[in-house]
Amino acid sequence: MSDIPDSLRYTAEHEWIRMDEGVAVVGITDHAQDALTDIVWIEFLADEGDTVEENGTFASVESVKSVSDIYVPLAGTIVALNHDLQDAPEAINEDAYGSWIAKIELADVGAVDGLLDAAGYAALIGE
């Protein structure tokens, strides 16, 4: 069983979203880091200030097992990227929900309601 906090929202692509005054803080779930195994590298495919579309890719994470894209959960503008992760990508394995990857100012804050809640995500991954 992986950790799925009730306070967060989720996507089917295994991202978590925490709303912080209209800004979506985005990371990958505990389930995702467990499936990836040890993460060795994170690459940002977009820059701060970029406007990003829903389901576009803004980063990719590489583990010893595979490389996976990270998708934009909801359209908006990237206001911050967590560059510290590039020096310490293992932080995602150690604390998936404490290791945010991007902060996105949403074009439509209300769209968050359309994301999965904890129960919905748990059902999706069969837990």
Add this chain to the structure above:
Amino acid sequence: MSDLFAFNGAKGAGYAQPAPISDDFTIPLALQRSAPARWPRASEPEIVRHYTWLSTRSHGIDSGFYPLGSCTMKHNPRVNERIVQMSGMNDLHALAPASHLQGLMAIFHEMQEVLEHCAGMDTVTLQPVAGAHGEFTAMRCIQEYHRDIGQANRDKVIVPDSAHGTNPASAAMCGYQIIEIPSLENGRLDLDAIRAVVGEDTAAMMVTNPSTLGIFEPEISEAAEIVHSAGGQMYYDGANFNAILGKTNPGLMGFDAVHYNLHKTFSQPHGGGGPGAGPIGVKSHLADYLPAPLVVASVDGEGEPWYDWYDPPKSIGKVQQWHGNAAATVRAWAFYRRYGRELEKMSEHAVLNANYLRHRIMNPTDEVRAGIHAMPIDGAPTDIVKHEFTLNMSPLKDATGVTGKDVAKRLLDYGYMAPTLYFPMIVPECLMLEPTETESKEAIDKFADDFLQILAEDPELVKTAPHDTPVKRVDEVWAARNLILRHPLDDE
């Protein structure tokens, strides 16, 4: 431990620079080395011992079973080596005129025809020297074709999520945008997913058939029709050709371009980085764009066959110097000549071996089953696979914590190369096995018994494997995070 750079014999030992042929040409001072290159200084016996020592510490198809899925690690017949070492093959110069190369060109021409026939294509080039190189070359031909007919706007390539990673990489190298489509629950192509993404911007779809799950796509013709009706081209990844040779071909399935891996299907040795050979075949509408040169046949004044080099009129240009990996082509030709019209037997035995191994692993005796912690799940819900199959090792991980990787490492202790691990990514905890046609029933039985025994072993023993190899478990995570890309020298 033997380190090539630790050899430090007499100054000048081990190599001799020939005297310059002419003083007319000298390398400009600015381009000359400031200090002599630091070569190892070793005598011939020292070098021979070094490499012999290394060879005893590695694993190859000559030292044991090598079920590396999707790589088709078959035996490399020694008769191929005899043929390729003949002076008529080996002592030629690439710049020799065609009149001095007629024998080799006859082999090239026959190989072009054989490959055309095997794949149902109209024209073949032997130029590309690896599978991915072939993919890139073919995708460039498709790109030129679209530009030529005024459809340069086609900039998207569709790739299923079960594809080899080289497919999207090759297309991206051409500047295409990749659209990945999900597979159906049963691992097969999803026609609706294709319909949803094709359009006026579709350049091509790249498909491996049988797929990386080892299953044949029964709806491949319908898929081709959907892509074609949108104006796109169909590209066939020939990685899994070993499964279908002589039974069906990509031309019949509706493909426009295909690559072959002579180092997989046609027994050219591979592993360790090559040399490979990745010829491509295309339908006639793409033939004018192929890289040069091809070999064409005619008849001379005395009625004898005569071979010439031919440059296609709208060629994308060179993708490799000279004539591809000529020796690989000759070995592949020798392999084909041993089978002749019986080549389909090769595929029959490859498929039989894969199904037999899968059956042996998935159906242990009650006695063996009683000791096993948890059985794997078939990676594809199908009765019959083609030349390879996948196993989902999740039940073992859930029951004991032993991962697919741990089982792969433990197999090294038994003297086997590990199967392909964690690919395709649509199968959790995936192991992918391909025995090829050249293993005996006894060898496959022994492997199946050993595999099942590992599933019954003390989980701690498996998690800490390998134990009996020259190098124990390596710290892959540390290695990936701390890249050292250059051999450090003593004086650094």
